[in-house]
Amino acid sequence: DGVDGEEGYAEGVGNSAGGGKKKRVRHPKLPDKPTDFQIRIHVLEGRKLEGNNVSPVVKVSCGNEFHKTSSRKGTNNPVFDETLIFNFKERPVELFEKNLEIKVMDTEKKIRDNVIGMFNIDIGTIYYEPKHSFIHKWLLLTDADDPSVGARGFLKLSLSVLGPEDDPVPSSSDVSPDDVDIESNLLRPSGVRLQAATIIVKVYSAEDLPQMDPGYLQNFKSLLHIGSGQKELVDPYAVVSFAGHSEHTEVKWNTQTPNWNEQINIGFRFPSICERVRIQLKDKDKLNADDFIGTCFINQSEISAPGDTGFLPTFGPCYINLYGSPREYSDLPDKYEDLNKGLLEGVAYRGRVMIELETKLGSLPDEKKETISLAQQRKLQSFQRREKYVLFAMFQSASM
Numbered sequence: 001d002g003v004d005g006e007e008g009y010a011e012g013v014g015n016s017a018g019g020g021k022k023k024r025v026r027h028p029k030l031p032d033k034p035t036d037f038q039i040r041i042h043v044l045e046g047r048k049l050e051g052n053n054v055s056p057v058v059k060v061s062c063g064n065e066f067h068k069t070s071s072r073k074g075t076n077n078p079v080f081d082e083t084l085i086f087n088f089k090e091r092p093v094e095l096f097e098k099n100l101e102i103k104v105m106d107t108e109k110k111i112r113d114n115v116i117g118m119f120n121i122d123i124g125t126i127y128y129e130p131k132h133s134f135i136h137k138w139l140l141l142t143d144a145d146d147p148s149v150g151a152r153g154f155l156k157l158s159l160s161v162l163g164p165e166d167d168p169v170p171s172s173s174d175v176s177p178d179d180v181d182i183e184s185n186l187l188r189p190s191g192v193r194l195q196a197a198t199i200i201v202k203v204y205s206a207e208d209l210p211q212m213d214p215g216y217l218q219n220f221k222s223l224l225h226i227g228s229g230q231k232e233l234v235d236p237y238a239v240v241s242f243a244g245h246s247e248h249t250e251v252k253w254n255t256q257t258p259n260w261n262e263q264i265n266i267g268f269r270f271p272s273i274c275e276r277v278r279i280q281l282k283d284k285d286k287l288n289a290d291d292f293i294g295t296c297f298i299n300q301s302e303i304s305a306p307g308d309t310g311f312l313p314t315f316g317p318c319y320i321n322l323y324g325s326p327r328e329y330s331d332l333p334d335k336y337e338d339l340n341k342g343l344l345e346g347v348a349y350r351g352r353v354m355i356e357l358e359t360k361l362g363s364l365p366d367e368k369k370e371t372i373s374l375a376q377q378r379k380l381q382s383f384q385r386r387e388k389y390v391l392f393a394m395f396q397s398a399s400m
Helices: 123-127 217-223 374-384
Strands: 007-009 013-015 024-026 035-047 056-062 065-068 079-090 099-106 115-122 133-142 151-162 186-189 195-207 236-242 245-248 259-270 276-283 291-299 315-324 348-361 369-371
Touching (some): 065 079, 099 123, 099 151, 195 236, 195 276, 195 374, 245 259, 291 315, 348 374
Antiparallel strands (some): 013 186, 035 151, 099 115, 115 133, 133 151, 236 245, 236 276, 259 369, 315 348
């Protein structure tokens, strides 16, 4: 006399990477009598919540009980790091049929239309997972009335259902990096599908790059038959990263003004939780680890618009300046390398790179890299005109 169920099914949610297939897992026999259970929801953060100047709060309901986090003012990417706890004493067969309703709400709006997005999951689905938990999962939030309209944002949390003698699974408070690959870690409602999409980044050229190699390395590179002619002490290539995926151009040897004319195609699922496209210029080094020249970011929210009259992320062609550590070369390790990696705000100009970006829906790319045609390269000439300017500065006075 118990809930024998040697096998359980994860109902109601699908994984974007696994095509929404149901999981078949084994679980222990449970008593058919009221049993103590605790449900823990560690709400970590939200990303790309719909709306302007929203003040989100997360409300979790189960049966007649509900708990909610404190609100975060004026942000579409809130960090909560709060744990909500429900305690029940019920028969497992009855408890596992209950639904956990997770809503993200805007405290600045009226009650009847303040729901930004929601996600539903039954408690049995969580319990039948390994260790009875989903840890650091992203939820795809949908419209409460019509889930088919698409994503309303993303919410990261950990869910655990603890029965007798179950130990809680640790859930750290780390905030996910912007370029994390969430497609393999996303829970979405059944029937809601993400569109295949490709972000196309055309890397044309760069200029004004600083010296990155010491002069004596030219002798070694000559022996290795790397490069020829005058040495400009930098061997640059570009790395484009988005949604946990990275591709790079070929290396251009011995030049401070490289011309790559390469198109990089990165496939992802739209809408993506990731906001920034990262572009890094690096210096190839055969003898040591490659050095970072500079890093720039393109925020998708700044080059796109939502709604029926909106447009997909589109940018350029345009030069983007790179900033990082001081340009002066030193044989000593660069103690300000984090500036060149984009981890901190740069303090000195380190060159610029010509970039164009567009987004296409409907399919994933067949080729990860392509060569930009001569016709497209000619169109770029109008964006590379140069004019002379004079900077005038006058010092009026000085005093101690």
